[in-house]
Amino acid sequence: MPVFVKSGGMVPTRSKDVTNDVQNPLDAVTLTVAAGATGHASLFEDDGTTSDRKQSTSTDIRYTEGGQLAALRVDGPRRAWVWTWPTGTGRARLPRVSF
Template structure:
C-alpha cells in the first residue's frame, strides 16, 4: 500500500475486522490507522469502529439535500478531486484542456491524474500528472508536476481551476511565487471556498498555487 500510495495510485481500503484472526486491538489499530492514512477511499462498518474504538461516542451525521441533476461527492480532508472545468458533449472532440481540482482542506494529500487517447491498449500511450497539496500553519500549497508520458492527441497547454474547500479568507494568493490579481481568484465566506483560475499553461512545466 505504501508503494502504491507513493506512486499516486488511488488506494481503497476496508478493514473488515475479524477479532478472532486479527490479534490484539492495539496492534490492529496501529495498522488500520496507517492504512487509512494511505487510502483515498475507506469503507468501514459500525461494527469495525466499535471494535477499534470501544467506548467512543458514535459519529455525527450530516443531512445533504441536492437536486436530481447533481450527485453529492464526499472526500476526506486532504482529498483532491479532478474533473472537467466545463461541460462538453463528448470527450473525443473536446480535449482535456480545462481541469478543475477540488481540494478538501485540513490535511496533506496527493493525486495522480491519468490520461490516454481512449483507444490504445498500449500502457505506454498514456500520461500522468502528479498533484500534491500541503498545509503548514497558515500556508497552503498545491503543486502540479510536469506531465509524465505522451500519447497521440495529448494537449500541450491546460487551464487549471483550483477550488479549495474549508479555506480561510486569504490575504495573498500566488501562482508560481507571483502574486496574482483579485480578478483571478474569489472567496466565498459562506462556504469558505477559495477558487483560483490560472491562465492556460504548458503541461510540461510545473505549476504551483499557494495562499495564506
C-alpha cells in the same frame, strides 16, 4: 449529488461541459481540494484508442499545508487549471500554486 471527500483528498472535474471526450480533449480542469491535511493524487489519462501505456499521460498532484500556508504542485501536461476548496462559507481560491 453530495460527494464526501476526506481531508487532503482531491476531485478533478472538467471546467467546461463537453458533448464528447473524443473531440474535446481535457484542456481545462477544476481541482477541488479538501483542506485539513496533506494530500497526493495521480490523474491518469489513456489515449482512448489503445491499451499502450506509452500513448497515455499522467499528472502528479501534491497538496501540502502547514499553519496558515498551503501549496499545490502539479507535474504533468500544461492545461488550464482552476483550484478551489470548500469552506464553511462557500468556495475559495488556493493562494499559492506551483508548476
